[in-house]
Amino acid sequence: MATSYKPSVLFRKALDRSLAVTACALAACATPPPEPASAPATAPASKPAPPPRPKAEIGAWGVDVSGIDKAVAAGDDFERYANGGWLDRFTIPADLSTYGVFVQLGLDAEGDVRTILQDLSQEEHEAGSIEQKVGDAFAAWMNTEAIEARGLAPLKPHLDKIAKLRGRTAIADAFATLHNTSPYGMGIIPNPADTTQYIVFAAQDGLGLPDRDYYLKDEPRFEQYRAAYLKYIETMLGLAGIKRPKSKAKRIMSLETKLAKAHWTQAESRDIKKIYNPMSPAALAKLAPEFNWPAALKKMGLDAVKTIVVAQPTAIQASGKIVRKTRLGTLRDYLTFHFIRNHATVLPKAFDDGHFDFYRKTLRGIEVQRERWKRGVNLINDGMGEAVGKIYIKRHFPPAAKQQMDELVANLIAAFRERLQQNDWMDEQTRQQALTKLSTFEPRIGYPDKWIDYEPLTVSDDAFANARAIREFQWQDQVKRLAGPVDRKLWPYPPQTVNASYNPLLNQITFPAGILQPPFFDPKADPAVNYGAIGAVIGHEIGHGFDDQGRRFDEMGKIRDWWTEASDEAFNQRTEMLGAQYASYEPIEGMNINPKLTMGENIGDLGGVQMAHAAYRRYLSSCCNGEAPVINGVTGDQRFFLGWAQVWRAKYREDEARQRLTTDPHSPPRYRIIGVVRNVDAWYDAFGVTAENKLFLPPGERVRIW
Numbered sequence: 001m002a003t004s005y006k007p008s009v010l011f012r013k014a015l016d017r018s019l020a021v022t023a024c025a026l027a028a029c030a031t032p033p034p035e036p037a038s039a040p041a042t043a044p045a046s047k048p049a050p051p052p053r054p055k056a057e058i059g060a061w062g063v064d065v066s067g068i069d070k071a072v073a074a075g076d077d078f079e080r081y082a083n084g085g086w087l088d089r090f091t092i093p094a095d096l097s098t099y100g101v102f103v104q105l106g107l108d109a110e111g112d113v114r115t116i117l118q119d120l121s122q123e124e125h126e127a128g129s130i131e132q133k134v135g136d137a138f139a140a141w142m143n144t145e146a147i148e149a150r151g152l153a154p155l156k157p158h159l160d161k162i163a164k165l166r167g168r169t170a171i172a173d174a175f176a177t178l179h180n181t182s183p184y185g186m187g188i189i190p191n192p193a194d195t196t197q198y199i200v201f202a203a204q205d206g207l208g209l210p211d212r213d214y215y216l217k218d219e220p221r222f223e224q225y226r227a228a229y230l231k232y233i234e235t236m237l238g239l240a241g242i243k244r245p246k247s248k249a250k251r252i253m254s255l256e257t258k259l260a261k262a263h264w265t266q267a268e269s270r271d272i273k274k275i276y277n278p279m280s281p282a283a284l285a286k287l288a289p290e291f292n293w294p295a296a297l298k299k300m301g302l303d304a305v306k307t308i309v310v311a312q313p314t315a316i317q318a319s320g321k322i323v324r325k326t327r328l329g330t331l332r333d334y335l336t337f338h339f340i341r342n343h344a345t346v347l348p349k350a351f352d353d354g355h356f357d358f359y360r361k362t363l364r365g366i367e368v369q370r371e372r373w374k375r376g377v378n379l380i381n382d383g384m385g386e387a388v389g390k391i392y393i394k395r396h397f398p399p400a401a402k403q404q405m406d407e408l409v410a411n412l413i414a415a416f417r418e419r420l421q422q423n424d425w426m427d428e429q430t431r432q433q434a435l436t437k438l439s440t441f442e443p444r445i446g447y448p449d450k451w452i453d454y455e456p457l458t459v460s461d462d463a464f465a466n467a468r469a470i471r472e473f474q475w476q477d478q479v480k481r482l483a484g485p486v487d488r489k490l491w492p493y494p495p496q497t498v499n500a501s502y503n504p505l506l507n508q509i510t511f512p513a514g515i516l517q518p519p520f521f522d523p524k525a526d527p528a529v530n531y532g533a534i535g536a537v538i539g540h541e542i543g544h545g546f547d548d549q550g551r552r553f554d555e556m557g558k559i560r561d562w563w564t565e566a567s568d569e570a571f572n573q574r575t576e577m578l579g580a581q582y583a584s585y586e587p588i589e590g591m592n593i594n595p596k597l598t599m600g601e602n603i604g605d606l607g608g609v610q611m612a613h614a615a616y617r618r619y620l621s622s623c624c625n626g627e628a629p630v631i632n633g634v635t636g637d638q639r640f641f642l643g644w645a646q647v648w649r650a651k652y653r654e655d656e657a658r659q660r661l662t663t664d665p666h667s668p669p670r671y672r673i674i675g676v677v678r679n680v681d682a683w684y685d686a687f688g689v690t691a692e693n694k695l696f697l698p699p700g701e702r703v704r705i706w
């Protein structure tokens with residue numbers, strides 16, 4: 001669940017997104033749909049016994065009771081209490097680096113999308129139709145014989161071109177080429193100064209390892225990653241028939257290490273105040289003349305642009321200087337290696353295997369490569385996701401689900417409004433601004449009203465060519481919108497995605513069909529569970545509008561400081577307390593949670609659960625005089641917190657966990673559970689938690705922000 005003001009760099013987006021399920025905190029698709037409910041989740045339940053209700057998809061009331069470990073006191077370790085049974089029994093499949101509810105739903109959706117693709121392949125389709133494009137792209141990806149038969153032929157013209165680059169201008173031109181890697185990346189977002197218009201941004205880029213820390217951290221495991229990366233560079237160059245791969249690998253590594261030193265940290269790069277640096281193309285050309293910006297912008301189709309937001313100016317500037325001091329031969333080798341890397345998964349098996357060995361096995365701890373069709377499904381989801389999504393929602397998203405979600409979202413917003421009105425640390429002026437901002441929130445549920453037009457995309461029976469065509473299409477699709485007003489109807493991902501997000505520039509919260517399933521949302525589950533699960537997710541996304549970065553945007557999505565000094569200080573006091581709590585958690589020996597990197601998500605989680613609990617209380621007072629039925633001896637509040645804890649049950653391989661601690665703005669799932677509940681008074685009451693328990697915090701140390 002990401003805040004998306006820091007958009008992914010679209011230009012030169014890495015090709016291998018086919019493992020999105022394991023690559024992102026949250027990803028791909030969905031399970032078969034819950035049947036439309038016979039009674040809405042918000043229907044009144046009579047007292048004292050609950051009415052007979054249709055069976056929830058998980059357990060009797062929406063929670064996997066067999067996953068609970070009652071041997072542990074809830075107040076000592078709420079993750080173990082809620083999920084201990086599952087944690088003990090479950091083993092991560094060999095082809096995955098992590099497993100949890102997100103992955104599980106993603107795998108279900110993968111299967112659903114596969115069925116759609118298979119159905120499409122059995123029908124005749126008009127050439128140029130979207131069905132033909134999707135079907136052919138999948139078939140080309142699956143045709144490994146053809147990929148093997150083409151061998152190095154697809155690579156050759158491109159590598160020859162790089163080998164012939166002469167002079168600094170030619171190198172700068174290559175850096176501005178979509179399929180190459182370069183020290184900067186480009187993207188297009190709504191302009192934070194006027195969110196009705198788009199603006200171009202430039203950001204640091206150009207590393208083959210996940211983050212600067214991987215080059216610089218003085219720890220044994222990171223040293224091993226570096227050694228393996230060196231070997232990987234050598235392998236890729238060798239496979240492509242490049243001479244002296246070993247010495248070239250060393251020089252490429254040395255260049256990237258210099259770039260890494262110039263890069264900003266992940267925490268700095270999510271600070272909107274620091275990364276919002278608008279400048280003219282002339283100023284950018286002065287900042288880093290080595291990249292020959294006038295020609296580069298022209299090449300990228302951005303020559304009419306008047307302003308560019310430069311996310312990390314010092315990094316771009318330093319990268320230019322590093323490039324200037326690097327020998328042309330090394331720069332050609334760097335471009336050559338990354339070109340191969342960017343296309344490795346659509347080249348013969350040896351490349352694909354080498355890529356897997358390093359990026360999946362070494363960096364994430366995954367044991368075996370995923371089945372090819374699964375990777376193909378993810379390729380389609382990433383490249384032409386909405387084309388499949390249109391069919392997916394017809395099959396898997398009943399209209400009744402949309403209606404119930406509308407109600408849940410409305411209740412969450414109402415609960416938050418009430419909490420803002422009662423908030424005791426904000427002054428009146430700031431409160432009014434916050435209420436104004438809340439009133440402009442736009443929820444989007446299920447699927448987009450307007451779909452991406454894939455007309456300009458050409459697909460053939462050549463997987464290599466298709467990968468490039470998709471990347472070009474995605475970039476051109478952005479560039480063509482640049483001149484016009486911001487299209488508020490676009491979605492950041494297809495509806496089969498298991499995720500949710502907030503975009504502070506547009507003040508939109510988005511919940512795709514993929515996440516609107518058990519255990520997040522089940523129309524037949526007990527309302528307490530729905531409020532604790534999807535309700536807290538909705539609250540989390542609303543909370544992003546008011547987290548440490550989101551609060552810097554106003555109701556129009558503009559960056560504007562609408563906070564009085566006193567409210568600003570009161571907010572910071574609270575977030576510092578919360579940050580100190582998270583900084584004390586050590587998920588891997590020697591690696592604590594980075595409180596600055598995870599601050600926004602932690603605020604989202606805490607606010608989300610508190611907001612959802614208030615919304616659940618509102619619901620109870622509207623239906624049942626404020627009292628929840630007890631089901632199988634479990635109270636309403638207990639079910640609420642179990643709902644939250646069970647959507648975050650997850651396991652990680654250690655390398656994966658290390659990578660996420662370095663780069664992921666979300667805290668590890670265990671801390672999304674225990675780090676939150678110990679700050680919520682209602683949790684103490686629900687489980688009888690006292691000062692004797694390990695997770696106990698004295699009331700004065702519990703953080704309440706929203």
Ligand SMILES: [Zn+2]
Nearest residue numbers: 001002003604
């Ligand atoms: Zn989030």
